[in-house]
Every structure is written in C-alpha cells, then in structure tokens.
Amino acid sequence: MAERVLMKGNEVIGEAAIRAGLTCYFGYPITPQNELTAYMAKHMLAKGRTFIQAESEIAAINMVYGASSAGARAMTSSSSPGISLKQEGISYLVGAQLPAVIVNIVRGGPGLGNISVSQSDYFQSVKGGGHGDYRMVVYAPSNLQEAADLTVKAFDTADAYRNPVLVLGDAILGQMMEPVVFKDIAHRTFDKSWTLGGKRNGRPANLVNSLSLEEGVIENWNWEFRLKYESMKKNELMFETLYCDDADLIIVAFGTTARICKAVVARARAQGLKVGLVRPITVWPFPYKALNDIGRKTGEFLVVEMNLGQMIEDVRLALPDACRIHFHGRPGGGVPEERDIFEIIDHVLVKNKKGAITTRGTFINWEIS
Amino acid sequence: MKKIFGKSRLWLNKPQPYCPGCGHGLVHRIVCELLEEMGLADNCVFMAPVGCSILAYSFLDLDVCQPAHGRTPAAATGVKRARPDTFVVCYQGDGDLAAIGTAEIIHAANRGENFTTIFVNNAVYGMTGGQMAPTTLLGQKTETSPEGRSLSAGMGHPIRVCELLQSLGGVAYLARTSVHTPGNVIKAKKAMKKAFEIQMAGKGFSLVEVLSPCPVNWKLLPQEALAYIENNMIPYYPLGEFKTP
Numbered sequence: 152m153a154e155r156v157l158m159k160g161n162e163v164i165g166e167a168a169i170r171a172g173l174t175c176y177f178g179y180p181i182t183p184q185n186e187l188t189a190y191m192a193k194h195m196l197a198k199g200r201t202f203i204q205a206e207s208e209i210a211a212i213n214m215v216y217g218a219s220s221a222g223a224r225a226m227t228s229s230s231s232p233g234i235s236l237k238q239e240g241i242s243y244l245v246g247a248q249l250p251a252v253i254v255n256i257v258r259g260g261p262g263l264g265n266i267s268v269s270q271s272d273y274f275q276s277v278k279g280g281g282h283g284d285y286r287m288v289v290y291a292p293s294n295l296q297e298a299a300d301l302t303v304k305a306f307d308t309a310d311a312y313r314n315p316v317l318v319l320g321d322a323i324l325g326q327m328m329e330p331v332v333f334k335d336i337a338h339r340t341f342d343k344s345w346t347l348g349g350k351r352n353g354r355p356a357n358l359v360n361s362l363s364l365e366e367g368v369i370e371n372w373n374w375e376f377r378l379k380y381e382s383m384k385k386n387e388l389m390f391e392t393l394y395c396d397d398a399d400l401i402i403v404a405f406g407t408t409a410r411i412c413k414a415v416v417a418r419a420r421a422q423g424l425k426v427g428l429v430r431p432i433t434v435w436p437f438p439y440k441a442l443n444d445i446g447r448k449t450g451e452f453l454v455v456e457m458n459l460g461q462m463i464e465d466v467r468l469a470l471p472d473a474c475r476i477h478f479h480g481r482p483g484g485g486v487p488e489e490r491d492i493f494e495i496i497d498h499v500l501v502k503n504k505k506g507a508i509t510t511r512g513t514f515i516n517w518e519i520s
Numbered sequence: 521m522k523k524i525f526g527k528s529r530l531w532l533n534k535p536q537p538y539c540p541g542c543g544h545g546l547v548h549r550i551v552c553e554l555l556e557e558m559g560l561a562d563n564c565v566f567m568a569p570v571g572c573s574i575l576a577y578s579f580l581d582l583d584v585c586q587p588a589h590g591r592t593p594a595a596a597t598g599v600k601r602a603r604p605d606t607f608v609v610c611y612q613g614d615g616d617l618a619a620i621g622t623a624e625i626i627h628a629a630n631r632g633e634n635f636t637t638i639f640v641n642n643a644v645y646g647m648t649g650g651q652m653a654p655t656t657l658l659g660q661k662t663e664t665s666p667e668g669r670s671l672s673a674g675m676g677h678p679i680r681v682c683e684l685l686q687s688l689g690g691v692a693y694l695a696r697t698s699v700h701t702p703g704n705v706i707k708a709k710k711a712m713k714k715a716f717e718i719q720m721a722g723k724g725f726s727l728v729e730v731l732s733p734c735p736v737n738w739k740l741l742p743q744e745a746l747a748y749i750e751n752n753m754i755p756y757y758p759l760g761e762f763k764t765p
Contacts, residue, residue, distance in 0.1 A: 206626075210594040216587055217595035217598020219602075221602035223602035238597075347584075348605075349565060350583055355580055359585045360572060361586070362586060364575075
C-alpha cells in the first residue's frame with residue numbers, strides 16, 4: 152500500500168514526473184512554479200538524471216525537443232509568460248511528432264500580470280498557442296491527487312501519440328499542500344525506433360524534422376496528424392459529472408474553480424436546490440457531446456472561470472441553442488467566491504431572474520457577442 | 521584504373537540545394553570525411569539549422585535533428601544529455617548562431633556542453649535572399665543594408681564569434697578557419713578533427729568557425745568571392761586557434 156504524504160502542489164507534479172520515468176527536465180525560474188524546478192534540481196540530479204536550469208524558457212523547450220528526439224522522457228515547466236515563450240517550441244514538437252510534457256502553473260495576465268492564480272491561459276492551451284494547425288491533450292487537475300495521477304498519465308499519452316501534452320495547473324494548485332498517494336505505476340513500453348542516437352547496427356538514418364518544401368507533403372502530414380487528434384478525442388476525453396441527472400442548473404468549471412464550485416453545489420443541495428456540476432478534466436479534448444446530451448435535459452447553465460470568459464465559448468458550442476448560459480468570471484488573479492456563485496443560483500432558481508445582479512464578473516444570459 | 525579519390529559515402533547522390541560557388545559543399549565534405557575517417561558516423565547525430573543547410577537531412581546519410589531557428593545549441597544539449605554516447609555535430613550559419621540564437625550558443629558553450637559546432641560564416645543570410653547578418657562587414661551591401669552596413673545608420677558592428685566566446689569557462693576549443701584556398705581547406709579539416717577529438721575525449725564545448733563564400737548574395741563571381749574572403753573578411757576575422765585545452 153502506497154504511503155500518503157503531505158506535499159506542495161509543485162513538488163507533487165515533480166515527484167509524479169520522476170516516478171513516471173522522466174529522465175530529462177529543463178526549467179527556468181518563474182513564480183509561482185519555482186518549487187517544481189527546485190524539486191527537480193534536488194531529486195533529478197540525486198538520481199543521476201538530467202536537470203538543467205536553462206538560459207530561458209525558449210532554450211528549455213528546445214532542450215526538451217532535443218532530449219525527446221533522442222528518446223528521453225522530457226519535461227519542462229513554467230508559468231504563463233514563460234509558457235508564451237514556449238509556444239514556438241510546442242508547435243515544433245507537434246510538427247516533428249515528439250512526445251513531451253509541459254506544465255503550466257498559470258498566473259494572472261496579460262503581460263507580466265501578477266503571481267496570483269488564474270485560468271486565463273485556457274485559449275492558449277486548448278486552441279493552439281503556437282503557429283500551425285495542431286492539437287494536444289490538456290489535463291486540468293482540480294486537486295493534488297489528480298495532479299499526481301494526471302502528470303503520470305501525461306507521459307504515457309505523450310508517448311502513445313508522439314505529441315506534446317500539457318498539464319494545466321494554476322497558482323493555487325502549485326502552492327497549496329494536500330495529502331497525496333503516489334500509486335504504483337504500470338510502466339508501458341513504446342516504440343522508440345524512430346529516435347536519434349546514430350544509425351548504429353546498420354539501421355537506416357532517422358530524421359526528426361518538421362520541414363518539407365515539397366508540394367503537398369506538409370498538407371499530407373497535417374491530414375495524418377488529424378487522425379491522431381481524432382484518436383485523442385475518442386480515447387483521451389476525461390470529465391466528471393455531479394448530480395446532473397435531476398439538476399435544474401448545472402455549473403461548468405475546471406481545475407481549482409471546479410473545486411470552489413463543488414462547495415457551492417453542496418450548499419445548494421443542502422438548501423434543496425437542484426444544482427449539478429460538469430467538470431472537464433481534459434479541457435482538450437472537450438466534453439462537447441456529454442454537455443450536449445446534458446443540455447437536452449437541463450435548461451440553465453452557469454460557467455465559472457478565473458478569466459473574462461474563455462471555456463464558456465466551448466460550452467456555448469456544446470449546448471443546444473435553447474440552453475441559457477450564465478457566467479461568473481474573475482480575471483487577472485481574482486478568485487471566484489462561493490457567495491457570488493451562489494447568488495447566481497439563487498437569482499435563477501429561487502428569484503426566477505427577477506431583479507438584477509450587480510456583482511462584477513456576473514453575467515446573466517451570457518451571449519456570444 | 522585505381523581510384524584515388526571519391527566523395528564520402530555519407531553524402532548521398534541526391535539533389536543539392538546550394539548555389540554555384542557556395543562554400544557549404546566544402547564544409548560538408550570535410551565533416552563527412554572526418555566522421556567516416558574517425559569512425560563516428562554510426563553514432564553521430566547531425567543538428568541541421570534553419571538556413572541554407574537546413575536541407576542537409578535530405579542528402580546526408582546520418583541521423584539528423586532539425587530544430588527551430590537559432591535553437592540548435594539548446595536542442596543539441598538535449599540530445600547529448602539524453603544520449604551521452606552519441607557524437608553530436610551542430611552545423612550553424614551566422615544568422616542562426618550569432619543573431620537569433622546568440623543566447624543559446626553562449627550558454628551551451630558556457631555550460632561546456634560536450635558537442636562540436638561548425639559555424640559557417642558567410643557574412644549574410646543566404647537562404648532568405650541575402651539580408652544583413654550579424655557578421656556582415658562594415659560597408660558590405662545586402663538586401664537590408666543597400667547602402668552598405670553602416671555604424672552611423674545604427675546597424676552595429678560585425679560580431680566576432682570566436683573572440684566573443686573565448687572568455688567562457690566551458691569552452692574547450694575555438695578556431696577560425698576558411699575554405700577559400702586548398703591550403704585553408706586542409707587547415708579547416710585539421711581544426712575540425714581537433715574539435716572532434718575534444719568531444720570524443722569529453723573535454724567540453726568545441727567550435728570551428730569557417731569563413732565561407734556566398735557569391736550569389738555577395739553579387740560577386742565565384743573567383744571574386746574567394747578574393748573577398750582573403751582581402752576583406754580575413755583582415756577583420758583573423759584565422760587561427762583562439763582556445764585550446
């Protein structure tokens with residue numbers, strides 16, 4: 152039986168990666184993910200594995216590119232501004248079909264923003280922050296146990312598809328402490344015959360590359376990559392539903408925000424209000440179909456995010472047109488409060504939308520505009 | 521008849537991307553010959569840059585990694601750290617190494633990463649059609665310095681890469697060579713051999729700069745381009761070894 156240990160989120164992700172067989176970690180200091188880099192400095196080197204504090208986030212992601220080319224399990228971590236710098240590298244990883252894990256402990260933006268919690272990198276994470284057509288699986292853990300489990304899973308997903316995978320955390324997840332259990336890992340083996348290491352033993356030369364100037368080649372690659380993306384959609388989708396069967400209003404939230412919303416759901420249920428929750432665990436692939444099915448039975452939805460409203464666009468895309476969507480958002484480091492979320496439930500389910508809510512960040516009957 | 525000279529078997533009979541009079545062919549030849557002669561080809565990873573030599577993967581019979589523009593030293597760091605048993609050769613041009621990738625080359629060199637960089641300096645961005653490079657000489661006309669590189673116009677000084685890297689602790693070997701005469705080709709090969717031996721011995725970062733003609737973008741005849749190296753480049757970029765172990 153694995154032991155329960157009390158650890159900080161950033162360190163949990165580091166330990167999980169080490170247990171998943173990470174051999175090369177490349178980082179660069181940025182708050183609020185510094186404990187992760189420090190954990191790697193201590194534990195990767197102690198285990199005789201590679202740790203480099205790179206000269207920049209750009210260098211770190213390109214070190215990942217090289218290490219992954221040579222067959223290593225490679226990872227880099229950063230926070231929002233640093234992840235922006237890595238976008239070119241992520242696009243190259245996809246283009247060259249290289250597995251890698253990238254961790255984003257999101258902070259407030261835009262610009263240098265602040266070091267508080269945020270979910271404002273949702274678009275960047277799920278819509279392709281770098282250039283070119285691409286997709287990658289994005290895990291959005293909601294607690295530290297999930298952060299540990301999904302980090303381990305991320306490495307297998309990356310290897311299975313030869314594609315980068317993003318673990319999308321936030322400053323609260325990175326900084327808080329919780330008990331976690333590092334479960335035994337069933338280590339899978341993956342075909343690494345494509346990796347670089349010299350064409351020894353007479354094998355033909357291998358190439359890691361994302362370029363072709365020949366007509367039609369890149370178009371063909373894109374169509375082949377699409378098959379991988381379709382397979383990811385089919386096989387990697389993860390989401391949680393809570394009390395959706397009888398709900399009059401369903402909250403949609405991910406990550407730390409979903410955790411706050413769970414407390415709101417419990418409070419509502421205690422008062423006899425039929426509130427449910429849908430929590431995407433992978434924010435890409437996104438549970439479009441599940442939400443659509445739920446939307447055929449429930450008319451009122453509330454999206455809560457720590458941003459100006461990003462995932463809500465995917466929720467709108469998923470739900471039948473007749474569904475009404477309300478929104479509560481806190482950008483730039485603000486954290487949604489239970490009472491502000493509950494106020495919306497009360498307004499919709501108890502007051503039948505009579506009167507107005509003036510709380511900043513709350514939008515009743517949100518519409519794409 | 522007895523065959524006394526042939527091209528390296530690492531150089532495949534495939535279309536070449538280079539213009540007439542280009543120096544890349546000479547530099548490729550030296551690299552391929554050395555990898556073959558020193559028995560390194562079968563554990564070599566060749567790092568191709570973004571630049572004229574990006575298509576090296578299409579005609580070199582070697583494992584090739586093709587990273588983003590300027591990031592070759594970072595990617596090579598990843599390869600070599602992941603697989604220390606490989607022999608890693610980075611092939612970079614002046615725009616790739618001395619402009620967009622300045623940070624990466626300085627820090628890889630400073631960490632003493634155990635790979636060898638062949639730095640081809642032809643004082644111009646070749647692949648994109650002859651723009652000003654960080655190594656473009658003062659007065660040299662390019663697409664983006666049509667009146668000649670000028671200090672008064674704020675275009676800065678040509679960067680001397682060997683001299684720049686010389687002070688860094690992780691650097692084991694630095695040399696500047698040229699391929700504008702047969703004698704210099706032989707000297708360039710000797711310097712690269714030394715650099716390769718240094719990597720094999722695990723002594724740290726090695727770099728060989730090669731002054732190389734680009735007649736098309738210099739708008740010179742091939743012969744004139746060779747003379748340009750002798751008369752204009754070498755006075756500013758002196759040849760020789762800058763650091764030895």
